[in-house]
Amino acid sequence: MTVSKQPPTAEGEPKPLTMKDYTSETKVTWCPGCGDFALLAGVRKALAAMGKHTKDVVIVSGIGCSSNFPHFLTSYGLHSIHGRALPVATGVKLARPELTVIVAGGDGDGLAIGAGHFLHGMRRNLDLTYVLMDNEIYGLTVGQASPTSLMGHQTKSTPEGVIEHPINPIALAITAGATFVARAFSGDNKGLSELVQQGIEHKGFAFIDTMSPCVTFNKWNTYDWFKERVYNLSDQGHDPTNLQAAMARALEFPTLGNDKVPIGLFYRNTSKPTYEELEPALRKGSLLTRPVDFPDRESVLKEFY
Amino acid sequence: MTVSKQPPTAEGEPKPLTMKDYTSETKVTWCPGCGDFALLAGVRKALAAMGKHTKDVVIVSGIGCSSNFPHFLTSYGLHSIHGRALPVATGVKLARPELTVIVAGGDGDGLAIGAGHFLHGMRRNLDLTYVLMDNEIYGLTVGQASPTSLMGHQTKSTPEGVIEHPINPIALAITAGATFVARAFSGDNKGLSELVQQGIEHKGFAFIDTMSPCVTFNKWNTYDWFKERVYNLSDQGHDPTNLQAAMARALEFPTLGNDKVPIGLFYRNTSKPTYEELEPALRKGSLLTRPVDFPDRESVLKEFY
Amino acid sequence: MDKLLSGLPWLVRRNDLREGTSPPLRGAGWDGRSTMTRHELTLRAGGKAGDGIASLGDTLARTCSRAGLHVGAYNHYQSVIRGGHVWYHVRARADEVLSAGDGIDVLLALDQLTIDTHARWMNPGGVILFDPDKTKVAPEQIAPTTATPLGIPLAALAKQHASDPIMRNTVGAGAALYLSGLPKELTEEMLRQAFKRKGDEVVASNINTLNAGYDFAKEHGAPLNLELATSRKKRLLMTGNDAIALGAVASGCRFAAQYPMTPASPIMHWIASHASAYNVIFKQAEDELAAINLAIGASYAGLPSMTATSGGGFSLMVEAFGQAGMLEVPLVVVEVQRCGPSTGLPTKTEQADLDMVKGASQGEFPRAIIAPLNIADCYTAIHEAFTIAERFQVPVCVLSDLYLGEHWETVDPEAIDLQLPLDRSTTILSQIPASERPYLRYKFTPDGVSPRVVPGVDGGQHVASTDEHDEDSTLIGDVLAGLPQAIDVRVRMMEKRMRKLVGIAKVFKQPTLWAPPGVDAGHAKLTVVCWGSTQRVVREAVTELCHHGASIATLELRNLLPFPAATVSDLLSKAHKTMIIEGNYTGQVERLIREQTGLSIPHHYRKYDGEPFYPSDVRAAIKEVL
Amino acid sequence: MDKLLSGLPWLVRRNDLREGTSPPLRGAGWDGRSTMTRHELTLRAGGKAGDGIASLGDTLARTCSRAGLHVGAYNHYQSVIRGGHVWYHVRARADEVLSAGDGIDVLLALDQLTIDTHARWMNPGGVILFDPDKTKVAPEQIAPTTATPLGIPLAALAKQHASDPIMRNTVGAGAALYLSGLPKELTEEMLRQAFKRKGDEVVASNINTLNAGYDFAKEHGAPLNLELATSRKKRLLMTGNDAIALGAVASGCRFAAQYPMTPASPIMHWIASHASAYNVIFKQAEDELAAINLAIGASYAGLPSMTATSGGGFSLMVEAFGQAGMLEVPLVVVEVQRCGPSTGLPTKTEQADLDMVKGASQGEFPRAIIAPLNIADCYTAIHEAFTIAERFQVPVCVLSDLYLGEHWETVDPEAIDLQLPLDRSTTILSQIPASERPYLRYKFTPDGVSPRVVPGVDGGQHVASTDEHDEDSTLIGDVLAGLPQAIDVRVRMMEKRMRKLVGIAKVFKQPTLWAPPGVDAGHAKLTVVCWGSTQRVVREAVTELCHHGASIATLELRNLLPFPAATVSDLLSKAHKTMIIEGNYTGQVERLIREQTGLSIPHHYRKYDGEPFYPSDVRAAIKEVL
Ligand SMILES: Cc1ncc(C[n+]2csc(CCOP(=O)(O)OP(=O)(O)O)c2C)c(N)n1
Ligand SMILES: Cc1ncc(C[n+]2csc(CCOP(=O)(O)OP(=O)(O)O)c2C)c(N)n1
Ligand code: SF4
């Protein structure tokens, strides 16, 4: 059971990184055809293209099929508990702003049990990249409705069909204050890895809602279903710096109906400072090796006299 | 310490109800001038105007200054734990759809610890009325930043000022799927009680974000601050049935800046069925006195053979 | 160091500082005993997730049950959807099945790993069914057990008869049926029922495939030396989760909210799929915090309500568990334990959440914990839980575990009474009786239970509050707390609530000793304590040991809180020698017993590897102490 | 029934079925003893929330401290912002102050309720300061205590000298200073410092107002018969929360996340307001779930991290507490207990969350619990907590309580060492040493602690996981769980983690007996067990009783888990007679002791009314047993 995870490049001549440098020896355990493979490839590709050293990347996930994600990369990873990937990642990033921190997880993880953190994680505008592996179902727990399951979806927990309005992750992310909001599709590898790379490069909270079909438990939102509906925002001249326009596009799916599923970049705001930039204790950079900064003893204690 | 809570009217001649019928003998413990008084008056007035019997009304709250709300009314009440008013109220309403259920609580209660339930409570579109007593601060815990505190607000927990984008409750509620979304202001008693009454009358989830100044701990968002900024949506010809327009108005405060604070009805959708209407087990009405409906023994057990 | 260690009774000391060595390979249950004619059958089918092992196992288990045998079955699976190694184990006999047993009679191997792993546990005379086109059985793999390998072209036959390689499992099932001497017609009938919606062709292809396997085995192999006394007795084949779900509804549960979590999800699936038919509202919540609070709201409003989860989910319910205690709202929480800590081994079993449930939530309030002993007892326990919750207005936890929740046992239909009464005498649903006017929600009463009104009843208006309150439910923490009059109320309210424990203890059945026929339980040489799902396998091991001359009784704990301290103290202090067997590392019930009675149990066998107990291991552990 | 009750050791039986009667009015601490010249001063000021009682009390307490006296002070308040009855209690003397004491020397009443409630606890010779324009003291209110009422026109003087009625408190402070014989100049200096930012005029009006009260008292009253040995010793006046906050930062805490909750919020306020100056990141989280997970993330990334909360918040941290255990990430959680259950009495004290913290989270993993004994010990305890968390990579809980967290005591500056070392020897911050290559995050080691690397270090890449894992951190639950090789890893990993308890127990200080001078602790007639904040008042009561001839020792428990069972067992089994005093209903440490040692403590005094222990009550309870 020993897998050695080698960093992509070390000393000597810098050589260009490839996806392989990010590929761990752990066998990927997803079902053949699972949409999550595309995102995995996309992240590997983006990291390689950006030349990020595996030692400086931390992938944080929750629990779910999708949350096994970090095991399949050679970087640092933290496979946390269900729904808490965002606060854990926030802690990592605040402690070590110099690291590249990516959060990966499922729609249940992020939008059901993690819904509160979803909002609060985004309104902080930390420089995190959050890839949601959105399959509109609970995969690992073998097929219950998720917050993005469409009305009428019959699942193990909703045998007569879902009767709740699905959550709209894009609209939510924009409302919450994420400064890079995109939708990707696992059937479009190229677009996906480009969005991931842009997301990582973006300084601020980047959210990428990835339509990632679960071939085992979701018989509705299949690749074909999406292929019939997706269109690319950039083909429609959408201006991602326009908040109102972004919100209007966001409401197309799933709020207003399922006929069209826009993919691509909805919204980007590059003018907002990140949380790290505003955090007073980080003015001097990461605290890892900085000791407590007490002035003389009397100054510390005088308030207690 | 004994307070007798009398129902407003009983047998005999029906007489018109007044606010007094909803006024319990428990002394209101809020600070003089607290914005929450206006909402209390508004709810009493609305209930009286609608002639709701106190026995059929349940007020559910969390924990916070505002969450003491139910104690000041003569109806049924459930003063729950911090952040869980919505799921508790959802349980009450599902169990007993014939009751009028009102949820009351603070911005911390609803949007920090309760943020996940906020989204999920609303996407269900149960026939609940949620009055948020939004003072942009934590009152009961003596003055920390809340999710609606504006950037720069110096509080006990943010001595150098808030550095997070505030949550926009109106935009959030619309995004989440609430079908009646309004903002009221404690400095406008009449508008407030009208909105509350419309909210209760609305069949579906009604959310009323009430700007309710905390005179003790919030020295920024005072009555005067609001008075200088509020304007009424109805004066601007806003069409509450238009989702996109509602969202555009919602983004004015606090997302786009603090110069204008629209109040009134942002959004109303009367065409969406409520959760109760869609719930199969409620087709025959409340289950309170309906026994388990087993067919004959063999039919129940045959699946186990 | 030794002194320090002796100060850490919750450390297993045996292996403490062991470094680099493996524990003895227990866990799969074979201790090499040999039998000639066997009166029971053990089948195991293994392969990869996705190979259809579960449905194959289910088919075989139900065939045995319909043949009038007692059955025990367990599906071993992984926490991934595809690819991990899974195996399904069935044991069938004329007498009750108390565990998975030891050893395997028929091993159906759908892949090489199944052979490499499970061949070692074959019973003498057993047969390994394998596909020689894809896998092989090496001589040294069967030598120690004298099992016979029987090659059968599973894939080829599946392709031929069903043109679908996944149907290998059906070929295998046919062969297993022949070897075991089970009535094939029963299986055929099952397939007919299962596939009739898919049309005659599908039915025919399934039956043909089954027969292909059957015929091949008939031609190339020989039936095992088994004598299975089949009968016409019709029994239910249920899991603990089934029994809890059905039992809850039969007890009067009208509202259930849950968030998916292995191994509690099947309770949800069952209730969800029967909810509208049986007049139950089921709601999948956004998380466990919501699930329990939904149930509290519904219960407050008047519906008997429950939620179910596993340890991680219960962690999130802790605060609201205390809320129910303070509001005095009836609540049933089913906690199906799995192997921890944290995410742990999500598909494996353990009994290690008692400490959490026992201490759950800040402050002190009355609660009850019931750990059902077996599957029929799950049905009884959930009914007791609802009865106590409603009667005493307290939160009650039914503490099950993955093994109990997910394994199948045959249950006599007589054990399932669908007309269960629910004592709602302390709830006012329509009118406040004259004796209760003016109505006081938290009235001080001798037994601590105050008549509870539900909204909608006139005259009962009040505000139930999680802040400390007076009899009439007004708060005492906001104006006068700390002053004499408020202190008085606080103290009396606290005592009122805690008095409920007396009443619960009174209705709780007291534990008694059990011993196999022929052994005088009161004078046994050894008393073995166990609790929850461990009861069955301990009984089996004890019975076998007593059959060979030992004198052993069992003390089987089920109602853990309020703890039956007087009875347990009495029984244990009279015992010659005592030992405890439980499925955790720190001896949670051993410590509970000491906490509540002061009595120490000197010997233990604890298991924390995620696997259920095997009778051979239990026998070995007991023998060390005898 | 009796038998049943005896089976419920966690039920207080005394008052069980009492119905309709009030408990004896203890709780405010007066047992009628009389003193002539007193060597200590007790001041109490009462009024409505918003009357400025807290700042008045703080001024008086600091004046006493600056006068070189030992001080203890406590602010009694309600869970509303305005209007509830609040009172502030100060006790000052030359010797250490171990509790609030019994009785009141000077009562400053800003409203009638203060007189009506607190007059009964006046010491003989005490003075009640009241405003005759608004309130009155009835003769029967002072008769039993022979206290003197001194009317002083608080409102009128405030209006006259400060034109602000809120300044009544300053008038009262002046009068109290005179009566107590405290050096007024110190108070004047404090006012000068406090208001200098607001300008000379404000300073002058404050000082004038103070003097108006002082002069009025001088003219119309007489100083109390006190001998207070003031000194020039400079001490710190701190709360337990102060000590924990400062101690955390001094210990090397670089990250703190918290969600507001009484009584833990002051820790947050202190850290937040010093964070950027002292190089600490403070983050107010959206809830307690986030707070603890933020801290876990930051700790994983390499910063010593903590969170703090009260019981309700800890309820929400339960799942992540286990996560830290499984990930083996150092974590410090401060739990400042308040009066439960559920929301309970949010501003009142209790010691009733131990059961929760002890059992927190599903499954089993090593943890430590430290319950500091007093305010200086809070400083030591938080340092120990960080040391153990970092050294052993475990979650550690510092279990404080509202009384400890919020009351003030003078602390000798020598007790506050700002240069605290932090043992980070098991953390790799820069380069993987050759001995650790290839790097294994969860390497099996003799003491169970595996060198931990932080991200950014090359060669240390791995995935820390809450699923059960192998030494190199690969999962074992997704493919092979239940197979022999995986079972082996599981068992060894479980044992590796649990071995840490041995190491922690070794560095934990063992408890010893204490007795007042002149009493031989080892041969005392009675040994009184106490824990956490109850230590101080028990020492005071025991000292006084021994002064009058009794022979009593104390056993003061602080390090609760891993429990020092061998030492406690040894000490208790040698004791003549034992008794335990704790602030809860069910005897949580009494049960812990029995659980861990098998020893029962036959006598107890338990308190669950939300108020701190008073020495007279403790003495009375001990006397019943003597
Ligand atoms: C507290 C808690 N509750 C429930 C679970 C069980 N659980 C594991 S994964 C999961 C949801 C999986 O769905 P999703 O997040 O959408 O991920 P997917 O498997 O679809 O990728 C749940 C409910 C858990 N691990 N912890
Ligand atoms: C689990 C939990 N965490 C924290 C608290 C403490 N607490 C009580 S009220 C409150 C927030 C108050 O703010 P808000 O909800 O805005 O209400 P307000 O007092 O401003 O009306 C907090 C954090 C609690 N009661 N329970
Ligand atoms: S179950 Fe669905 S989400 Fe999970 S691995 Fe398989 S296809 Fe992917």
Ligand code: SF4
């Ligand atoms: S503290 Fe603020 S919110 Fe609370 S009662 Fe006072 S004014 Fe209202």
Ligand SMILES: [Mg+2]
């Ligand atoms: Mg999913």
Ligand SMILES: [Mg+2]
């Ligand atoms: Mg607020």
